[in-house]
Amino acid sequence: MTHAPLPATPDGRYLVVEGRLWRRSNPALGPRQRELLVAALMRARADVGRAKRAKDAAAERRARARVHRAKVGLGERGAPWWTDGAPDFNRHLVRNTPYAAWFRDLAVP
Numbered sequence: 001m002t003h004a005p006l007p008a009t010p011d012g013r014y015l016v017v018e019g020r021l022w023r024r025s026n027p028a029l030g031p032r033q034r035e036l037l038v039a040a041l042m043r044a045r046a047d048v049g050r051a052k053r054a055k056d057a058a059a060e061r062r063a064r065a066r067v068h069r070a071k072v073g074l075g076e077r078g079a080p081w082w083t084d085g086a087p088d089f090n091r092h093l094v095r096n097t098p099y100a101a102w103f104r105d106l107a108v109p
Helices: 031-053 057-074 100-106
Strands: 014-017 020-023
16 A cells, blocks of 8 residues: 655655644755664664553653654754754644645645
8 A cells, every 4th residue: 555645844844744743854864874763763663562562661661762862863853953943843733833824735736
């Protein structure tokens, strides 16, 4: 099954998922650095699942902390990776941001 690509804001900072903005990875990361961080993220996410199935709250907390660190390294969390001083709208509903009109216009045929 193929999924349609998620819309990215014109400035490339966010993807829109179910009406919410999610910060994209820092495009300035080198390919090797990105590869290592994504691999760490995937391992940590798998460990979250294992810990949840095992009902091991301490292991789940540790794995979630690793997920967070990988996402910060990728630029998806933490300080914004852009340097123009624009505010960060990560996790905001797109309709409540300056991207609202752009997103609304996507639906127009």
